[in-house]
Amino acid sequence: MTERLDYLNAYRQQFDAQVLAIEDRAGVPAVLLDRTCFYPTSGGQLHDTGLLGGVPVIDVVAEEGEVWHLLATSPSFAAGERVVGAIDWPRRYDHMQQHSGQHLLSQLIHQRYGFETVSVHFGREESTLDLNTAETPPAFLSEIEQAANELAYLALEIRAYFVDEQEVRRLPLRRPPAVSGLIRIVEIDGYDYSACGGTHVRTTAEIAPIKLLRLERRRHQTRLTFLCGLRACRDYAEKHRLLTETAGLFSTEIAAVPAMVQRMQAQMRELEHKHMELQRRLLSQETAALVAAAPRVGDVAIVEYLSPDASVEALKQMAALLREQPRCVGLLASTVEGKATLVFCRSDDVVLHVGEVLREALATFGGRGGGRPEYAQGGGAPAAAVAAVLAEARRRCEEALA
Numbered sequence: 001m002t003e004r005l006d007y008l009n010a011y012r013q014q015f016d017a018q019v020l021a022i023e024d025r026a027g028v029p030a031v032l033l034d035r036t037c038f039y040p041t042s043g044g045q046l047h048d049t050g051l052l053g054g055v056p057v058i059d060v061v062a063e064e065g066e067v068w069h070l071l072a073t074s075p076s077f078a079a080g081e082r083v084v085g086a087i088d089w090p091r092r093y094d095h096m097q098q099h100s101g102q103h104l105l106s107q108l109i110h111q112r113y114g115f116e117t118v119s120v121h122f123g124r125e126e127s128t129l130d131l132n133t134a135e136t137p138p139a140f141l142s143e144i145e146q147a148a149n150e151l152a153y154l155a156l157e158i159r160a161y162f163v164d165e166q167e168v169r170r171l172p173l174r175r176p177p178a179v180s181g182l183i184r185i186v187e188i189d190g191y192d193y194s195a196c197g198g199t200h201v202r203t204t205a206e207i208a209p210i211k212l213l214r215l216e217r218r219r220h221q222t223r224l225t226f227l228c229g230l231r232a233c234r235d236y237a238e239k240h241r242l243l244t245e246t247a248g249l250f251s252t253e254i255a256a257v258p259a260m261v262q263r264m265q266a267q268m269r270e271l272e273h274k275h276m277e278l279q280r281r282l283l284s285q286e287t288a289a290l291v292a293a294a295p296r297v298g299d300v301a302i303v304e305y306l307s308p309d310a311s312v313e314a315l316k317q318m319a320a321l322l323r324e325q326p327r328c329v330g331l332l333a334s335t336v337e338g339k340a341t342l343v344f345c346r347s348d349d350v351v352l353h354v355g356e357v358l359r360e361a362l363a364t365f366g367g368r369g370g371g372r373p374e375y376a377q378g379g380g381a382p383a384a385a386v387a388a389v390l391a392e393a394r395r396r397c398e399e400a401l402a
């Protein structure tokens with residue numbers, strides 16, 4: 001058994017203890033002590049880190065009453081010796097603020113809305129609690145956040161003590177205890193009673209500020225993400241910095257940023273629209289010039305077009321424009337991004353199956369494609385062979401139209 005000093009005083013940062021055993025766990029030294037301040041991962045709360053005999057503690061696990069400290073390197077101390085331990089206090093205090101905050105929030109949400117906390121998770125950046133509800137009222141976040149901070153400012157005392165199974169029945173626990181025998185209770189001064197082995201702050205004042213970040217629907221539950229204490233302060237500082245920077249980019253004040261962004265979005269949409277319109281006009285002029293200059297078989301113009309950078313969309317738009325012209329065949333290709341793309345088309349008044357022309361011309365060069373008599377698309381041939389594919393296609397068109 002390891003005596004849990006963290007149970008007696010969560011604020012104790014240093015201790016000395018006797019080394020009971022040292023084991024090798026797949027190359028990682030694991031140390032068992034007769035007593036410890038190091039909190040082992042349990043009840044959703046992450047383990048402590050720190051130093052044991054000057055060696056970094058990288059993990060702490062509890063195994064049937066024994067607390068094992070996993071070390072970064074082999075220790076210079078041996079079993080039977082006394083050793084000094086010190087926990088990483090900022091990390092531990094952060095865990096205490098989050099954990100006490102979770103108890104306060106779970107009770108508050110239960111009292112106000114009747115939602116139960118079904119699970120909790122304390123992460124490195126954010127903490128979450130899952131509520132047994134798929135729906136929350138619209139003002140839920142702001143109401144709970146305000147009330148939780150007000151409760152924090154009452155500086156309600158938080159105490160931990162052990163009770164037996166008889167006594168525990170008299171306590172209004174939020175959830176039934178998961179363990180039997182002696183049960184550790186963490187009480188927020190008559191407000192909340194939880195069966196919990198975690199480390200907690202002395203009063204609710206140390207939890208503030210409490211910031212609720214967001215709600216996410218997860219099947220039949222709702223996940224609430226929150227920050228307490230210094231985490232909330234750091235988050236506020238970071239968000240303030242980001243907003244100030246953003247406002248600076250717009251040469252305006254923070255309050256004007258959303259309106260400014262909306263205005264820019266509207267301008268962007270308008271510019272995009274104008275850009276599309278100009279592109280359409282340009283394409284239409286280019287297409288007309290191509291048709292005028294195209295060689296003819298009889299009165300049918302055969303437009304051949306090979307671009308190194310035209311998108312598939314541009315080729316399709318050109319094909320649509322060519323199809324509006326009388327007596328016209330379009331053999332369009334692009335080698336954009338090193339890929340061969342071909343789009344063939346003809347006007348309705350030309351008797352020719354461009355789908356077959358494309359399929360046959362491409363097949364010679366290992367490509368694939370085909371389509372309807374008036375429109376076809378293909379690719380797969382080497383980009384270097386596209387000019388040859390177009391020449392082959394032109395030969396086939398001339399033959400068919402002659």
Ligand SMILES: [Zn+2]
Nearest residue numbers: 043194196198
């Ligand atoms: Zn707890």
